[in-house]
Each structure stands twice: as C-alpha cells, then as structure tokens.
Amino acid sequence: MVNGAVPRFWREIPQRYNLIGNQCGVCKKIFFPPRESCPECRRKSIGKMKDIKLSGKGKLVTYSIIHAAPKNFEGQIPYPIGIIELDEGPRLTAQIVDCKIDDIKIGMKLESTFRKIQQDGYIGAIYYGYKFKPLEDKK
Amino acid sequence: MRDVAVIGIGLTKFGELWDKSFRNLIAEAGSKAILDSGISGKEIDALYVGSMSAGRFIGQEHVGALVADSSGFAHMHIPSIRVESADASGGLAFRQGYFSVASGMNDIVVIGGVEKMTDVIGAEATDTLATSLDQEWEAFFGSTLAGTYAMIATKHMHDYGTTREQLAQVAVKNHANGALNPYAQFKRPISLENVLKAPMEAYPLTMMDCSPVSDGAAALVLCAAEKAKKYTDKPIKIIGSGQASDTLPLHGRKNICIFESTVYAAKMAYKQAGIKPKDVDVVEVHDSYTIGEILAIEDLGFVKKGEGGKAVENKITTFDGEIPVNPSGGLKAKGHPLGATGVAQIAEIVMQLRGEADKRQIKNAKIGLAHNVGGAGATCLVHILEAM
Ligand SMILES: [Zn+2]
Numbered sequence: 040m041v042n043g044a045v046p047r048f049w050r051e052i053p054q055r056y057n058l059i060g061n062q063c064g065v066c067k068k069i070f071f072p073p074r075e076s077c078p079e080c081r082r083k084s085i086g087k088m089k090d091i092k093l094s095g096k097g098k099l100v101t102y103s104i105i106h107a108a109p110k111n112f113e114g115q116i117p118y119p120i121g122i123i124e125l126d127e128g129p130r131l132t133a134q135i136v137d138c139k140i141d142d143i144k145i146g147m148k149l150e151s152t153f154r155k156i157q158q159d160g161y162i163g164a165i166y167y168g169y170k171f172k173p174l175e176d177k178k
Numbered sequence: 179m180r181d182v183a184v185i186g187i188g189l190t191k192f193g194e195l196w197d198k199s200f201r202n203l204i205a206e207a208g209s210k211a212i213l214d215s216g217i218s219g220k221e222i223d224a225l226y227v228g229s230m231s232a233g234r235f236i237g238q239e240h241v242g243a244l245v246a247d248s249s250g251f252a253h254m255h256i257p258s259i260r261v262e263s264a265d266a267s268g269g270l271a272f273r274q275g276y277f278s279v280a281s282g283m284n285d286i287v288v289i290g291g292v293e294k295m296t297d298v299i300g301a302e303a304t305d306t307l308a309t310s311l312d313q314e315w316e317a318f319f320g321s322t323l324a325g326t327y328a329m330i331a332t333k334h335m336h337d338y339g340t341t342r343e344q345l346a347q348v349a350v351k352n353h354a355n356g357a358l359n360p361y362a363q364f365k366r367p368i369s370l371e372n373v374l375k376a377p378m379e380a381y382p383l384t385m386m387d388c389s390p391v392s393d394g395a396a397a398l399v400l401c402a403a404e405k406a407k408k409y410t411d412k413p414i415k416i417i418g419s420g421q422a423s424d425t426l427p428l429h430g431r432k433n434i435c436i437f438e439s440t441v442y443a444a445k446m447a448y449k450q451a452g453i454k455p456k457d458v459d460v461v462e463v464h465d466s467y468t469i470g471e472i473l474a475i476e477d478l479g480f481v482k483k484g485e486g487g488k489a490v491e492n493k494i495t496t497f498d499g500e501i502p503v504n505p506s507g508g509l510k511a512k513g514h515p516l517g518a519t520g521v522a523q524i525a526e527i528v529m530q531l532r533g534e535a536d537k538r539q540i541k542n543a544k545i546g547l548a549h550n551v552g553g554a555g556a557t558c559l560v561h562i563l564e565a566m
Contacts (some may be wrong), residue, residue, distance in 0.1 A: 103328035104381035130429040
C-alpha cells in the first residue's frame with residue numbers, strides 16, 4: 040500500500056464497510072465496486088446507475104495463502120486470500136477468516152464480515168473493510 | 179507503413195548489482211547496442227525507455243531526460259520518451275519505437291529498458307510489485323502479485339489437473355537454460371526438490387516459482403528496414419506486433435485461467451506476420467511466476483488450454499523440444515528487472531535469429547516470438563521477428 044493521506048480511504052468507506060455496489064438501469068447488471076457507467080450499455084447507462092447493497096454471500100472461486108506479505112500485512116502471515124463470486128454476480132478479492140487453512144476449498148460458501156484489514160505503519164491509521172468467513176448453516 | 183528492423187542489441191548482466199546505479203546500467207546497455215549497430219550517436223532520432231517504477235525504487239521520475247543525459251545525448255537534445263505498463267514497460271517501449279520508425283517520422287531510434295530494484299528492502303519491493311495490481315480493490319485487502327498468480331495456479335490445478343510438479347518443472351527447465359546464458363542472474367541448474375522444498379511465497383507457489391528481484395538494463399537499435407543493410411549483414415525484421423489490455427484486477431475476469439490480453443495481442447501479431455503458432459521456432463515468454471509460462475504457452479496457441487502443465491512435463495518446451503521456450507533462462511533464471519525484461523526478451527530473440535546465441539543456440543531458428551506481460555495480465559505485448 041501507498042502510505043498517506045486519509046481521504047483516499049474514507050471515500051471508499053460505503054463500499055468497503057457496507058458492500059455498496061450499483062446496478063445498470065438498462066441491462067440490470069450489478070457491479071462491485073460501483074461503476075460510473077455500464078461497460079456494456081455505455082452512454083445509454085449514464086444517469087441510470089443505481090446504488091444497491093449486496094448480500095455479502097457468495098462462493099470461493101480460487102485462493103492462495105500469502106506468506107510474503109506487503110509491509111502493512113507482515114504481522115498477519117500466513118493468511119488466506121481469495122476471489123469470491125457474490126450471489127448477485129460481481130467478484131471481489133478478500134481475505135478468508137474464521138476457518139482452518141486446510142478447510143478452504145474452491146466452491147465453498149462464504150459470507151462477508153466487517154474486520155480490520157491493515158494498519159498503516161507510517162501514520163498509524165487502521166483501515167477496516169470486508170473479509171469473508173464460511174457461511175453458517177442456519178437450518 | 180514501412181518495415182523496421184533491429185540492427186543492434188546491448189545487455190548488462192542481470193542480478194543484484196550493488197555497485198551499479200540505474201544510470202550506469204542504462205548507459206552501459208545503450209552504448210553496447212549503439213556499438214553493436216555501428217550507428218553514430220548523431221544519427222539517433224529518438225530514445226524510448228521502459229521503466230516500471232523508478233519513482234518507488236530509486237525516488238527518481240523524469241526518467242526520459244535522465245536516460246538521455248546519462249547516455250550522453252542531452253547536449254544533442256534528442257527526444258527521449260519514458261513509457262510505463264508495469265513489467266511490460268520494455269515491450270511497450272519497443273512497440274512505440276517501432277511505430278515511430280514504421281510511420282516514417284523517425285529513421286533510427288534506440289529502445290531501452292531498465293530497473294534498479296535492489297536499492298530497497300524486500301517488503302518494499304513486494305509492495306512496489308503489487309502496484310501493478312488494483313491498489314484499491316486487490317492490494318488494499320492484502321493481495322500481492324505472487325498471491326494473484328498463485329490464485330491462478332490454484333484454479334488451474336483444480337480445473338485442469340495441473341500438478342505442483344509440473345509448475346516446478348518450468349523453473350527447473352529455465353534454470354537449465356539460464357546456466358548457459360552469460361547474462362543470467364542464476365547460472366546453476368536446480369532440481370525439482372529445490373523448487374518444491376523452498377520456502378512458501380504464496381501457496382501453491384514457493385520462492386523458487388517466482389522470478390527474483392533484479393537490477394539490469396537492455397537496449398536495442400531500430401532502423402527502417404530499407405536502410406538496415408547499410409549497418410549490418412544480419413538485420414532482424416519485426417514482422418508482427420500486438421498489444422492488448424484486460425481488467426486491472428484478476429477478479430474482474432470471467433475465466434481466471436486465461437490471459438485474454440495474451441490471446442488478443444497474439445492474434446494481432448500473428449495476423450500481421452501472416453503466420454500460425456506452429457511456424458514459430460523460438461519463444462521468450464513472461465514467466466515471472468511458473469504458472470505464467472504455462473498460461474503463456476496455452477494462450478499463445480502452442481498447446482490447448484489446460485494442457486500447458488502436461489506439455490512442460492513431456493519436455494515439449496525444452497531447449498531441444500518441439501517448441502523451445504525461454505532459452506535465455508526466462509525471467510526465472512535470467513532475472514526480471516521489470517522495465518528491462520521486455521527489451522531483453524527481444525534481444526535474446528535477435529541473438530537466436532542471428533545465430534549468435536552460442537551454447538543456447540536453437541538450430542535453424544528463423545522466426546522468434548517475445549511475450550511480455552504487465553502485472554497479472556492486464557497488459558500484454560507480443561512481438562514476432564524474422565531474419566531478413
Ligand atoms: Zn448495462
């Protein structure tokens with residue numbers, strides 16, 4: 040990460056704290072993070088992009104376990120990271136938590152959880168956002 | 179548009195070169211290329227330099243001017259252009275220089291590529307490599323460049339049955355080739371065990387699946403093909419050039435196991451050259467991570483999607499295989515000074531097509547291809563060259 044001024048982080052707070060994406064009013068495709076316009080509908084979508092809160096539920100597409108970490112993450116190694124496909128369609132990258140490394144499997148169901156992501160060693164700021172944990176079976 | 183040829187090449191040794199600065203490196207490679215070509219300095223119309231992150235590695239931007247000055251061209255006021263596309267910066271500099279000569283605006287240009295990575299500590303280098311990813315939506319959450327390639331490897335193993343050993347075999351092959359390359363950072367063969375038992379970088383990739391942190395520079399002289407014979411008996415013509423982009427974050431792509439940027443850049447280059455993958459005699463691909471070489475041979479069309487691991491295991495890509503890949507040792511063994519890599523790959527292809535690759539010479543190499551990737555596949559450049 041580039042260490043530095045705080046506005047860079049608070050302007051992404053709605054997306055990172057609450058998983059706010061947006062939806063194209065023309066083709067109904069959902070995006071995360073929100074886009075200015077829809078890459079398919081292009082100019083027709085301008086002014087028709089609507090914010091939407093995502094469920095935070097999805098499945099694991101692929102993963103890795105990070106052993107050589109960026110500076111702000113060195114205290115966390117080893118940690119799993121994955122690509123999650125949300126039920127609404129968009130994919131994102133996040134850490135996987137509350138789960139033994141050996142239990143991580145492609146295709147497993149996950150849900151988002153609000154956590155500390157990293158601490159800036161330079162200005163000391165703590166940044167929060169989503170991580171993903173195994174989806175609890177609520178039978 | 180007119181034909182363009184490479185008439186000169188220059189390389190520094192790659193490695194942890196603590197006694198050499200950024201400016202020493204690029205000046206050395208540039209002067210070697212100019213001497214090799216037989217041109218004089220005043221014939222140069224422009225300089226194009228690829229450098230990924232001089233700002234973070236040595237705290238220096240305005241690299242175009244620095245390179246013109248340290249190469250001794252400031253007093254001649256030669257235009258100098260720095261280009262950036264992560265670790266595809268060198269390939270992109272080459273393509274921009276090629277365009278400028280092909281268009282007729284310039285007759286002779288020098289292409290450089292350079293990176294000085296060892297002036298920072300390891301974690302800083304990891305952070306800087308991750309700037310080729312999406313800072314806000316990948317790196318912010320703790321992903322690294324190695325981690326991103328590792329996620330591709332996990333998926334490739336899951337979907338196609340690619341094995342841990344097949345990945346390791348890429349590194350073993352490239353070290354065997356690098357052992358024959360005097361410019362390589364690592365000149366020793368390694369075993370499968372060496373790769374598998376190395377410390378983990380990002381599961382399933384160990385440190386020995388990853389290209390090293392390197393210093394180095396490379397340079398080329400390009401000239402309008404109609405004038406090339408004036409300078410050299412062995413001009414090497416550029417017959418195809420392709421470039422393509424893709425989503426910056428890996429998670430933006432439908433299929434994690436394809437670099438569409440490679441597929442599209444290759445299609446563009448093959449079409450211009452009027453050739454098919456089977457016509458290529460020698461290839462340099464972007465193996466910054468072992469899985470990268472497996473993707474490359476699939477996406478360039480040498481083998482079917484999913485069969486890259488098997489092809490490596492069956493030794494199709496070795497020095498004397500059906501389609502020799504990375505005779506230089508690749509990024510893995512030769513070293514990977516980011517901005518220099520794309521230029522150095524083309525220098526290797528030129529040596530092969532001139533028949534000057536010494537112990538690593540591929541017999542009867544007539545057509546060569548260089549494949550340079552930025553980050554985790556958001557940029558790709560493919561160039562095809564042929565002896566004139
Ligand atoms: Zn749309």
